[in-house]
Amino acid sequence: MAREITELEKKLIRRLQGDIPLERRPFQKIAAELGLKEEEVLQTIRRWQQEGIVRRFGAALRHREAGIMGNAMIVWQVPEERLEEVGRKLASFPEVTHCYQRRTLPGWPYNLFTMIHGRDRQVCINMARRLAEAVGIETYELVFSTAELKKTSMRYFEETLTRAK
Amino acid sequence: MMDPDSSINNGSGCQRPAPEKNFLDRLDRQLLMLLQEKFPLVPEPYAELGRQLGVREEEIINRIGRLKEKGIIRRIGAVFDLRRLGYTSTLCALKVPPEKLKEAAAVVNSYTGVTHNYLREHEYNMWFTLIGPSRQKLEEIMAEIKARTGIEDLLELPAEKFYKIRVNFDLNDGEVENGAGDY
Numbered sequence: 409m410a411r412e413i414t415e416l417e418k419k420l421i422r423r424l425q426g427d428i429p430l431e432r433r434p435f436q437k438i439a440a441e442l443g444l445k446e447e448e449v450l451q452t453i454r455r456w457q458q459e460g461i462v463r464r465f466g467a468a469l470r471h472r473e474a475g476i477m478g479n480a481m482i483v484w485q486v487p488e489e490r491l492e493e494v495g496r497k498l499a500s501f502p503e504v505t506h507c508y509q510r511r512t513l514p515g516w517p518y519n520l521f522t523m524i525h526g527r528d529r530q531v532c533i534n535m536a537r538r539l540a541e542a543v544g545i546e547t548y549e550l551v552f553s554t555a556e557l558k559k560t561s562m563r564y565f566e567e568t569l570t571r572a573k
Numbered sequence: 574m575m576d577p578d579s580s581i582n583n584g585s586g587c588q589r590p591a592p593e594k595n596f597l598d599r600l601d602r603q604l605l606m607l608l609q610e611k612f613p614l615v616p617e618p619y620a621e622l623g624r625q626l627g628v629r630e631e632e633i634i635n636r637i638g639r640l641k642e643k644g645i646i647r648r649i650g651a652v653f654d655l656r657r658l659g660y661t662s663t664l665c666a667l668k669v670p671p672e673k674l675k676e677a678a679a680v681v682n683s684y685t686g687v688t689h690n691y692l693r694e695h696e697y698n699m700w701f702t703l704i705g706p707s708r709q710k711l712e713e714i715m716a717e718i719k720a721r722t723g724i725e726d727l728l729e730l731p732a733e734k735f736y737k738i739r740v741n742f743d744l745n746d747g748e749v750e751n752g753a754g755d756y
Contacts, residue, residue: 450614470646506737508736509733509734
């Protein structure tokens with residue numbers, strides 16, 4: 409799935425995974441820092457978007473500060489033969505932001521995870537109830553978040569830098 | 574980076590009202606939508622946003638500065654697909670005794686590869702995502718976390734299939750993203 413990322417690309421990735429400058433020509437500033445041309449920077453980002461290397465370019469928000477409340481994870485125990493169908497159906501609800509199938513472990517029977525967001529606990533409980541009815545699965549648990557201890561963006565291709573220092 | 578000590582007691586998940594939302598006016602909300610979904614990849618992106626919203630470039634730059642100061646915008650940049658960069662990820666749940674919460678949070682949060690960490694109401698009460706350049710690196714970090722916290726009870730739940738990853742959110746109807754989210 410991953411193609412080889414060139415050293416030049418890694419340089420640009422290290423810069424673009426942070427915050428771009430808040431000035432009139434941010435890409436020119438970045439290009440100058442890296443010894444590139446403004447248009448090269450812009451073209452590379454567009455190419456990465458086409459390749460799927462960049463999923464999105466834009467602002468990352470802190471949703472708590474933006475007035476949207478914490479998240480509840482619903483973990484579902486779904487029979488193997490219904491996983492695909494239930495996964496797709498849950499993913500189709502706009503209130504479900506993430507829907508993943510995960511491995512089970514002894515003592516952990518839940519194989520499907522959905523993330524929902526709501527203004528208060530009761531909203532989340534009702535939402536989970538509706539989802540459960542829609543897919544006909546009663547074996548689920550609602551796991552509320554009580555504190556956000558960390559939320560950052562990953563920093564790629566910096567391990568080697570640290571080691572070299 | 575967040576200070577785990579200051580954040581342990583002040584978040585309250587789905588229980589707290591959202592007073593700050595009122596501070597965003599209509600133009601702020603429109604701007605935030607464009608900044609998330611349609612950031613113009615052109616030499617003068619803020620001037621372009623100004624044209625789209627019918628205000629001057631300066632006004633756009635000032636507003637973005639203010640939204641950053643308020644902490645609403647975390648950053649503006651690229652969101653990469655970790656797998657396409659050759660990285661791998663997993664989800665971990667740690668069973669932390671209440672008296673060890675601060676200490677465990679400090680250990681877990683000290684790793685760059687831990688991008689999200691939440692306390693949750695469950696016997697496994699600390700849930701974090703871990704990203705690394707190889708499976709071996711993830712295993713090393715998980716082993717280190719166990720050794721440094723003295724907590725052996727860690728569930729590791731890697732994703733086997735992705736049905737949905739939402740990447741941005743609509744401030745008008747309250748749907749949300751969950752940050753980089755791709756774990």
